[in-house]
Amino acid sequence: MGLHWQDWPAGLLDRLRAGCVIPAHPLALTAERKLDPRRQKALSRYYLDAGSGGIAVGVHTTQFAIREVGLFEPVLRIAAEAAAEQAQAPLLIAGAIGRTAQAVREAQLARGLGYHAVLLSLAAWKGASEDEIVAHCEAVAKEMPLVGFYLQPAVGGVPLPASFWRRFAQIGNVVAIKIAPFNRYATLDVLRGVQEAGASDRIALYTGNDDHIVGDLLTPFDLGGGARLRIVGGLLGHWSVWTRAAVELQARCRAVGDGPIPAGLLALDAQVTEMNAAVFDVANAFHGVIAGCHEVLRRQGLLEGIWCLDPQEALSPGQAELLTAVAKRYPQLTDDAFVRANLERWLS
Template sequence: MKSLRAGAVIPAHPLALTPSRALDERRQRALSRYYVDAGAGGLAVGVHTTQFAIREAGLYEPVLRLAAETAADWASRPMIMIAGLCGGTDQARREAGVARSLGYHAGLLSLAALGQADEDELIRHSEAIAAEIPVVGFYLQRAVGGRDLSAAFWRRFAAIENVVAIKMAPFDRYRTIDVIRGVVEARAEDRVALYTGNDDHILLDLVTPFRMVRDGEEVEMRIRGGLLGHWSAWTKRAVEMHARARAAAEAGAIPADLLALDSQVTDANGALFDVRNDFAGCIAGCHEVLRRQGLLENMALLDPEEGLGPGQAAEIDRVSAAYPHLADDAFVKENLDRWLS
C-alpha cells in the first residue's frame, strides 16, 4: 500500500458497451490501456462510474477480471487495483472475495445500500468487510445516493485497522473536514491516506494543508491523490495536474495560475457531471468525452433511460472550446489504434 499512501491518480473506470448493451471487451481493454499509458497510478473498477448495475447484469466479475488482466499485461509498473464494493454485508463480503481472488489490493466501500442503518451498524458492516480485504472508505455526496456522516463516525471508521484510505466526495467543505478530523482523532494519519473525490475542488484539495489540533498540538494532513470519475476522461492532463499540485504543495508555494486552473477544472466538471441537471448525466458526460475521442464507440449505458442531460452536450462543447489545455485529444489520437489492437 506504499504507493497508495504516497498518492496517485486513480481514474474511476467506465464501462464500454456494444449498441446492444453487451460488454465491449475490445474497447474496455482500450480504456484500461489508455489509463496506464496516461500515467495513472491505479484503476478503480466496479464503482459508480462503471455503473452499479453491472451486478444485476452479471458483469461484475468479468469487468473486474478484464481490468486486472489488462493492467497486468500492459503496465510496466505496479498498478493500484481498487474494486467497488456495494450492498449489504453479505453482498459486499462476496464482492470482496471476488476482488481479492482477482488480485485487487483494496475495496472502495459504498454505504449507500445501508441508508437506514445507524452509525453503529455502519461500523459493524465496515469491520466485517475490512476482515476480507483492505478497505477504502467512501463519503458519497447526497445528490447521488450518499448520506451525511459525523466526524465521530469517521473517527471510528479510521480506527479500523484494515482501513487504508478514504475517498472524500461529499462536495462539501464542512463534511470533508469532518473526515480529516476523524482520521486525526483516531491517530490514523500515518496509515489512512486521504483521496479527493470532490470534483468541485480537485486541485484545491491537493494543495491545501489541513491542520487539526490534537492534544494541544497541530497535526497536518494532506490529500495525496484522487479517485475520480472526472479523471476517467482527459486522464493524461489529470496526471500532469496532480504532479504539479503535489510539487507546489511540497514547495509550500501555490502559484496563482494553479489556483486559476482549479476554477477551470471545476467549470469543466460542471459540464461533464451535468451539474445543471442535478448530476443526472454524470456518467454519460464522461462517456461523451471518451466517445468524441474514439475510445468509446457509442453512448450506450446499462440503463436505456440514462444519458446526457438537457443542454449537457452544449456545455461540453463550451468547456472544450474554452479550456483546450484540459484535454488530451492529441495524446489519444496518437495512441488510439495501438490501444484498440
C-alpha cells in the same frame, strides 16, 4: 484467508500514500447494450499508459447495475488483465456495495482476481446506526483492505459525522478514504476523524470532490492538535476523461508541497470545476453524469457510443454543447493528442 495491506506487492503502498491519479472506470457497451471487451480493455490501457497509479472498477462510473446483468466479474477481470500488461503493477480497487453479505462476496471475488482493495459504498445503510455501519466495515475489512467512501447525499450517500470517521479510521485494514461529499463541512469531518484516530500516517486521503479537485490537492489542513493533513491524490469519475492532463495536474499540485502556491495553479481550481460541471451535468442534478464521461471518450474514439445499461441515462439537453465549450476554453486540460497517438495500440 483475508488480504491485508501488509501483503501488497512492494512499492504499491508507497505509491498510494505518496498520492496518485485513480480514475473511476467507465463501462464500454455496444449499441445492443452488451459489454464491449475490446473497448473495455482499451480504456484500462489508456488510464494506465496515461500515468494513473491505479484504477477503480465496479464503482458508480462503471454503473452499479453491472451486478444485475452479470457483468461485475467480467469487467473486473478485463481491468486485471490490462494491469498485468504493465511493467509496474498498478493499484486495483474494486467497488463493493450493499449490505454485509453482498459486500463480503464482492470483496472475495475481487481478491480472487488479484485486486488490492475495495472501495466500500455505504449507500445501502440509510437509517442504520453508527454501530451497525462500523460493524459492517469491520466485517468487509477482514476480507480486503478498505478505501472508505464518503458519497455525497445528493446521489444516495449517507451523512456520516466525524465520530464515524474516527471509528472507521481505527480499523487496521483501512488504507485510504475517498472524500466525496461535495461539502466543505463534511470534508472536514473526515479529516477530523482521521486525525483523532491517530491514523494520518496510515490512511491516505484522496479527493472525490469533483467540484473542488485542485483546492483539495493544494490545501494544507492544519486542524490543531496534530500533524498537518494533506489530500494527496484523487479517485474520481472526472479523471476517467482527459486522464493524461489529470496526471500532470496532480503532479503539479503535489510538487508545491508547503511552498507558495502559484496564482496560475490556484486558478485551475475554477477551470477544472467548470469542466466538471459540463461532464457531470450539474445543471440537471447529475442526470447525465455517466453519459457525459462517455461522450468525451466517444469523441476521442475510445468508446463507440455513449450507451448506458439504463436506456434513460443519456446526455441532457445542451450538455453536448457545454462539453464542446469547456474543451475549447481550456484545451490545456484535455489530452486529445495523447489519445490520438495511442488509440490504435490500445484497441489492438
